[in-house]
Amino acid sequence: MGFELNRFQGDVDEELICPICSGVLEEPLQAPVCEHAFCKTCISEWISRQPTCPVDRQNVTSAQLRQVPRILRNLLARLQIQCDNVQYGCTRVLKLDTLATHLEECDHNPKRPLPCEQGCGLIIPKDELTDHNCVKELRALIQTQQQEFNELRFFIAEQRREMQLLKDFMRAMKTSNPSMRAIADxxxxxxxxxxxxxxxxxxxxxxxxxxxxxxxxxxRMIKRTLTEMGCPIHILNDLMENCHECKWPPGLCSLETRQNNRRQYENYVCKRVPGKQAVLVLHCDNTHMGEDMMVEPGLVMIFAHGIE
Structure with missing residues (x-):
């Protein structure tokens, strides 16, 4: 629907009036052949009932509608309009193209979001502040978040179940069908x-x-983080077993060998474990490393400090 004419200062050119609602064009679109212009909402609703131009009845579809020329948009932008909140005390008259920005900041806007003055931290529309109940709103927020958490937990459980089924299927195929083994791997x-x-x-x-x-x-803490990171199930347990030196390759299996091979550490491609002093050293990223410094599917290295 267009803007009401009585909100504008001075005369408004007839070319800027929507033939459907008789208001000043809002988000205008025009027909491709006859070039008649209409409000976006008005013409979309009209075409949904009958695919013709309301003025001359030429055939037109929603897909054929296009933006009006720049000169028409500029004429609309320069029109002087009253603020939507004039009934609430706003006396501003401004250019039409600045109306949307003004409404977001208008002190008289009853829907302007404001922080609760009672300290709950919620952002409330101005006209709802008087009836706002912190306890009630926070309880409703907690219930909503709990419901969303439960839905997410159910979704994750379903994803894990499907991944496990796929893993079991692939394992069975590898066992029963040698030709599938290479594909599964x-x-x-x-x-x-x-x-x-x-x-x-x-x-x-x-x-x-x-x-x-x-x-x-x-x-357990690192394993939980890897799970949250989306670590493929078929390598998760192997990676966690490889976080202990008893599973490390020969070049890392003792303090002495680790000290002797320290210069080689800089050649590792390490991936971050978010929020933890740990890194992933995956075999697929480190094919350049020798067998004495790498194992399948990779290593989890946990540190007391020193991760960037």
């Missing part, structure tokens, strides 16, 4: 490569801070 490798490409690089500044025998609590 390739699919699993591709999944790891795609996951790795989504991770951020990390830099280890203090290799001496490496924890070679992380305790169970620390391992």
């Amino acid at each position: 390739a699919m699993e490798r591709d999944e790891v490569v795609r996951w790795s490409s989504s991770l951020q690089r990390a830099r280890v500044t203090r290799w001496g801070g490496m924890i070679s025998t992380p305790d169970d609590v620390l391992q």
Whole structure:
């Protein structure tokens, strides 16, 4: 619907009037052949009932509507209009093209979002502040978030179940059909490569801070984070087993060998484990490393400090 004529100062050219609602054009569109202009809402509703131009009845569809010429848009933009909130006390008269920006900041806008003055931290429309109940609103917010959390948890559980079914299927196929083994292995490798490409690089500044025998609590924490990162299920347990020095390759399996091979550490391509002093060193990223410094599907290295 267009803007009401009585809101404008001075005369408004007839070319700027919508033939359907008789208001000043709002978000104008025009027919492709006859070039008659209409409000976007007006012409869209009209065409949904009958695909013709309301003025001369030429055939027209929604897909054929196009933007009006710039000169027409400029004429509309220069019109002087009263603020929508004149009934609430606003006396501003401004150019039409600045109306939307003004309405967001207008002190008289009853729907202007304001912070609750009682301290709950919620942003409330101005006309609802008087009846606002912090306890009621916060309770409703918590219930909504709890519902969303439950839905997300159910979705994640379903995704894990489907992934496990797929994993079991692929394992069964590899066992029963040798020709499928290579295909399944390739699919699993591709999944790891795609996951790795989504991770951020990390830099280890203090290799001496490496924890070679992380305790169970620390391992569970890292495993939970890897799960949240979308780590492919078929490598998750293997990665976690490889966070302990007993599963490390020969070049890392003892303090002495780690000290002797320290210069080689800088050649590792490490991926970040968000929020943790740990990195992923995946085999697919480190094919340049020798067998004495790398294992399949990769290593999880946990540090006391020194990760950037």
